[in-house]
Amino acid sequence: MIRTSSAVRHARTAVGVLIAAAALTACGGTAHPGAAAVVGGHRIPISEVEAKVAELRTAVAAQPGAPAAEPAGLTKRTVAELVLDQVVTQALSDRQLSVSQGDIARTRSADAKLLGGDDALGRALLLKQGVPAGDIDSFYRQQLGIQKIAAAEGKDARTADGDAAVRAALTAAGAELKIQVNPRYGRWDAQQVSLTDAAADWLPQPTAAA
Template sequence: MHRRRTAIALSAALAAAPLLTACGSTAHPGAAAVVGGQRITVAQLEDRVNEVRTAQRAAATNDAQYAQTLARTGSLTRDTLHSLVLDRVLRRAAKDAGVSVTRRDVQEMRASLEQQAGGAKALRSAWLDQYGVAPQRVDDSLRTEIEAQKLAAALGADMNTTDGKAMFWKAMSQASKELHVDLNPRYGTWDVQKSSRVDAKTPWVKEVTAATTQQQTA
């Protein structure tokens, strides 16, 4: 539909960046992650994942197509948690840099993207299919993109260059340290040495939406 924009591209890259380090030893009952002392609960994570699954089911023309979507997005729960944490880290980095996003900023970007996509429905469909964003969360996603773009601009970071990217990652890393991100081990850990997310070695752990998925496909 259109080329991937700044924050979405950054989200993919951040998955391999040493920004979020979790000790995995702190007990936080009911929490999927703790960021800046605030919990992202398992229930909140489940709700977000179910929003996407519901939209995917509605968009599928038949059970076979929905099954293919499930197979393609099997890591949705962990990817969603990753996004929820990154949003908070980005928000802190933006605040540190004096960056803010207005409602008008979001409206203008959405209008532009809808024109490119061929309408509001096409944009929602593309965001769901390509990025796993539920229709009701598109504005939130756009706000994140704008925030990332403004942060890069405030830092003077040219994201088309190695130095620019390094400057951006440094700001994100600092924000992550300030927030003391603690990820629940059931959703994996962050390996700083390898600069990548590592899945927890617990094969008995199922995606938290497994039961819901079974009900929807029944």
């Protein structure tokens, strides 16, 4: 888990299973040929998913000491992350909130300084969070969005109450967007805010406090 001194310091830990599963997809309904998912009428093409998976594979393979085996469920996780990005954006919009490029730049700069530079930050995000260079801003936008959603409810996303507030907000936003997912990638469980048949999580899990 990346340790930062910024707003995203414990974001993935804070939202627990929500981010670990990274799953906001829906049970399939209307057929959408060539789509991995449809969120609020917006198609996420299978080709986009495949391109992102290929980018991540290439980036990881280029790193010294990269793991030989590919993480399980990589394609499903990619679909779920793309959908989650849009659900977080909808939840922010519902609260008249947004994450600016300035917010992202400040947080990213602070994390890079803490870790020893942009290259060190990029490597940590790639190997520990599965975020390739081209998706770093999206990663920060999502995590900062989660923090703002919790704050809008007077909560801290690092707490159990904050986690519950974020889950409720994203559940409502997902319902509003009428998410559909290609059955090959899973089935959306609105109550659990997760894929019912998602592969086991492959990102580092938070360590329980001593």
